[in-house]
Amino acid sequence: MSDAQAITAFKSTLPVKSWTQDKGVIEPYLHEWRGRWHGETPILLLPASTQEVADAVKICAHFKLPITVQGGNTGLVGGQVPQGEVLLSTVRLNRIREANADNLHMICEAGVTLQAVHSAVDDLDLKFPLSLASQGSCTIGGNLSTNAGGVHVVKYGTARDLVFGVEAVLADGKIYNGLNPLRKDNTGYDLSQLLIGAEGTLGIITAASMKLFPKPQNNICILAAVESPDNALQLLNEVRYGNRLSMFELIPRLGMDYVTRNIAGQKDPFSAEYPWYVLLEWEFANGDDPQKFTENSLEKIADNGLILDAVIATSQAQTAALLALRENLSASQKPIGATIKHDISVPIAKVPAFIAQANAAVTRHTPNCRPLAFGHLGDGNIHYNIGQPKDMQPEEFMAQEPEINDIVYDIVCALGGSISAEHGIGILKKPQLGRRADPVKLQMMQTIKTALDPDNILNPRNIL
Ligand SMILES: Cc1cc2nc3c(=O)[nH]c(=O)nc-3n(C[C@H](O)[C@H](O)[C@H](O)COP(=O)(O)OP(=O)(O)OC[C@H]3O[C@@H](n4cnc5c(N)ncnc54)[C@H](O)[C@@H]3O)c2cc1C
Known part of the structure; x- marks a missing residue:
């Protein structure tokens, strides 16, 4: 059996719009944005239904034959870019099947963009709270995977946390239907949760039932200026009670410099420069x-001196301007040359220690490098x-990536964090x-992978 026979089988089984070998059409799917x-x-392959994915x-x-799945192609760890495998894009799985305001759930297909979900639920006066800077392109299937x-x-x-269950095509082509909208369902293993976060290695998510x-x-x-990550952490402790806090993001001075210098139209809302900023949002x-x-x-917090200065958005335009400072942080680093990136977590209380230890260690290793610690302190x-x-x-710097990664991840692991x-x-x-x-975790993961995909055809280069 050859790959050529498989290609012939795709062409004879799937509708003509559901596959292409046109190099011009395929080209954009072969590169990621950076x-x-x-x-x-x-x-x-461009299937338009779950049945076509199964076929x-x-x-x-x-x-x-190995197959790589791609949603919006905004992933940052390379898993969606095929290296010779068949490429299946979910772009045509783009229907919202159901939205129910009484049960507070919605069923949508994997290729629906996050932004389209937001628009649809906004019309119902509801909220789907997942929010990423890539939401114009990223898809529900990618978000869950x-x-x-x-x-x-x-x-x-x-x-x-935002999903009741998923529908997915398994490695043998069977369709798993976990699309219930139930808040309680204790009927054995939660297989939808197994597929979520599996990065396409255990099944292709075709639809999801979402909360x-x-x-x-x-x-x-509010954008608040603070002296240090330690003070930002103390501020978090002051503002997080009552289930109103919906965002708590850390921005360093260097980040404010990058955004206001490198992204057109972005302005520092303060007249003075401050060492750190917190962008926070309360929902009412x-x-x-x-x-x-x-x-x-704010009066209470001002009394204990945690905030050096603050800007409170009083209109939607001002809110959008503050949010844009945070959203543009990633893009604003492009003009500074090569960057070595890490997406890590540590227990919230250890974030200041992580930043201090990592900054000291990487600048000791590579003097004059420019560490930028930002993001979801909350x-x-x-x-x-x-x-x-x-x-x-840039090449000389990037050659140091393995050593710098080890330095950063050693600190993360010592603090009990995740790489x-x-x-x-x-x-x-x-x-x-x-x-x-x-090792036990790795062994359990491998056992599950082998059980569900014995020939290792689904996203075979990812994770394991
Ligand atoms: C500017 C920018 C900002 C970002 N901000 C954030 C952020 O704040 N938080 C965050 O978590 N991420 C963020 N990301 C990363 C990215 O947007 C997310 O990982 C997103 O969930 C990927 O969705 P996607 O549809 O683009 O997936 P893709 O990039 O297409 O795929 C990602 C992975 O999921 C697999 N996959 C995709 N669809 C399916 C499916 N239907 N079934 C099975 N496997 C599938 C792919 O094979 C791949 O392994 C950001 C990216 C950019 C470019």
Whole structure:
């Protein structure tokens, strides 16, 4: 049996719109946005239904042909870029099948973008709280497969917390239907949760039943200047009670510099420069008095001297301007040259220790490198991106990546943290996972993989 026979089988089984070998059409699917991975594939499959995904996977199973799945292609660990495998894109699995305001659930297909979900639930005066800067492109299937996090984890949890169940095509082409909208269901193993965060290695998610929430009546966004990560942590302790806090993001001065210098239209809202900033958001339900709550809270915090200065957004435009400072942090690092990136988590209380220890260690290793620690302090997830020294060639700096990774991940592990907080393992972190994960965990993962995908055809280069 040859790959050519499998290609013939795809062409004769799937509708003509559901596959292509046109190089021009395939090209954009072979690169990810930062240009770090470039791929190749003999054929791009574009199924428009769960049954078509199942038909395609049955052919792969029959010919033992590996297959890579791609959603919005915004993943940051390389797992969605094929290296010679068949490529299956979920772009045409784009229907919202059901939205129910009484049961607060929605069933949508894997290729629906996160932004499309937001628009649909907004029309119902409801909220789906997953929120990422990539939401215009990333898909629900990708979000669940990576167990995406984002800025609202502090209140709503990660993608896996926002789902009742999924529908997925397994490695033999069978369809698993876990699309119930039940808040209670203790009928054995939770197989949907097994598929979530599996990065496409255990099944192809084709649809999901997702939790919706009442839309907050009001929200208040504040950018607060603070002296240090320690003070930011103390501030978190002051503002997180009462289930109102929905965002708590840390931004260093260097980040504010990058965004305001490198991204058109971005302005520092303060007239003075401060060492650190916290972007926080409170959500308010009916009956709350946002103004009064904010005044009282800030007055209390001002008394203990934690905040050096603060800007409170008083309009949607001002809120959008504050949020844009945070959302543009990743893009603003592009012009500074090469960066070595880490997406780590530690227990929330240890974030200041992580930042202090990592900054000291990486600058000792590579003098004049530019560490930038930012992100989701509210849930302990810090993006730790180290910019090259200004006077070093990018290639020379990137050659140090393995050593710098070890330095950073040693500190993370010593603090009881995780080497991947929200981006996943993909191919990027596979060697680190192999070295650092509990061997029993790795063995259990391998046992599950072998049981569900004995010929290793689903995303075979990812994770294990
Ligand atoms: C600017 C920017 C900001 C970002 N911010 C965040 C953030 O705040 N938090 C965060 O968690 N991530 C963030 N990301 C990373 C990325 O957006 C998320 O990982 C997202 O969930 C990926 O979705 P996607 O549809 O693009 O998936 P892809 O990139 O296409 O795929 C990602 C992985 O999931 C697998 N996969 C995709 N669809 C399926 C499916 N239907 N079934 C099975 N496997 C599948 C792929 O094979 C791959 O391994 C950001 C990325 C960018 C570019």
